[in-house]
Amino acid sequence: MPVSYDHKAANALEIQGVGRRFGGFWAVKDVSLTVRPGERRAVLGPNGAGKTTLFNVLTGDLVTSAGTIRMDGADVTQMPMHKRIKGGLRRTYQHAHLFNGLTVRDSLFLSVCGVAGGWQRFMPLRLNDGAVAKAETLAQLSGLSAELDREVANLSHGQRRQLEIGMALAENPKMLLLDEPAAGLSPSERPRLAELLLSLPKHITIILIEHDMDIALKTSDSVSVLHNGQLLAEGTPENIMSNEAVHKVYMGGAHGH
Numbered sequence: 001m002p003v004s005y006d007h008k009a010a011n012a013l014e015i016q017g018v019g020r021r022f023g024g025f026w027a028v029k030d031v032s033l034t035v036r037p038g039e040r041r042a043v044l045g046p047n048g049a050g051k052t053t054l055f056n057v058l059t060g061d062l063v064t065s066a067g068t069i070r071m072d073g074a075d076v077t078q079m080p081m082h083k084r085i086k087g088g089l090r091r092t093y094q095h096a097h098l099f100n101g102l103t104v105r106d107s108l109f110l111s112v113c114g115v116a117g118g119w120q121r122f123m124p125l126r127l128n129d130g131a132v133a134k135a136e137t138l139a140q141l142s143g144l145s146a147e148l149d150r151e152v153a154n155l156s157h158g159q160r161r162q163l164e165i166g167m168a169l170a171e172n173p174k175m176l177l178l179d180e181p182a183a184g185l186s187p188s189e190r191p192r193l194a195e196l197l198l199s200l201p202k203h204i205t206i207i208l209i210e211h212d213m214d215i216a217l218k219t220s221d222s223v224s225v226l227h228n229g230q231l232l233a234e235g236t237p238e239n240i241m242s243n244e245a246v247h248k249v250y251m252g253g254a255h256g257h
């Protein structure tokens with residue numbers, strides 16, 4: 001996928017020797033990687049490889065046990081989650097964090113106002129005239145224009161994932177971490193998600209954990225493969241597909257959910 005990077009800008013993400021220990025067990029160990037502004041990076045690896053733990057450390061859901069994390073050139077290693085959010089970081093979770101009783105329109109509206117649940121709960125209420133229009137734009141971006149008045153409870157699984165992404169876009173994030181957006185989607189819902197990922201604004205840096213190899217490789221510029229908490233391989237989707245070590249640990253039977 002052709003992407004024009006801003007070479008003058010600081011790296012969107014730069015991590016050095018990052019690790020996270022649970023007791024005596026290193027779930028993530030000595031991981032270093034660099035992601036450029038606007039890059040689309042997939043993080044692959046078999047179950048238990050440390051992908052979600054890495055995300056949790058990047059977002060500040062978990063503190064690091066070792067190493068440094070820089071975002072946009074700034075050291076955020078010790079920075080609490082809400083400050084990272086203020087700096088333009090957003091994430092989605094493996095299981096959608098949505099309110100079933102709200103409509104799509106209200107969910108997006110509340111996200112725009114900064115009062116939705118999960119991550120956005122830290123944001124102050126900022127009602128304004130543009131919020132309704134912005135909610136509609138987000139519905140369009142996330143492919144949900146026809147569902148604006150539907151209750152979240154009545155959306156398909158795929159539409160819920162779309163809504164979650166739409167909500168994450170509400171405050172113009174600089175970097176978006178998506179944790180298995182295709183998890184639980186039916187085969188017919190998957191191409192639509194891939195299309196949505198490809199259509200997201202190009203200035204947003206996206207890091208994607210995904211077990212669906214087809215979606216991960218199709219929507220990313222570069223891939224980092226984790227195994228046993230460590231970085232096993234890094235390269236273009238083509239490099240990774242032909243990497244023997246990756247085949248052995250990941251494609252050769254350990255393929256997720």
Ligand SMILES: Nc1ncnc2c1ncn2[C@@H]1O[C@H](COP(=O)(O)OP(=O)(O)OP(=O)(O)O)[C@@H](O)[C@H]1O
Nearest residue numbers: 022026027045046047048049050051052053054256
């Ligand atoms: N809070 C925790 N306490 C103890 N061990 C943990 C904790 N969270 C994760 N782990 C362990 O760390 C390892 C990495 O888990 P993690 O969820 O990051 O892997 P993953 O690559 O995201 O896996 P999956 O693809 O199954 O989601 C696993 O062995 C897991 O059991």
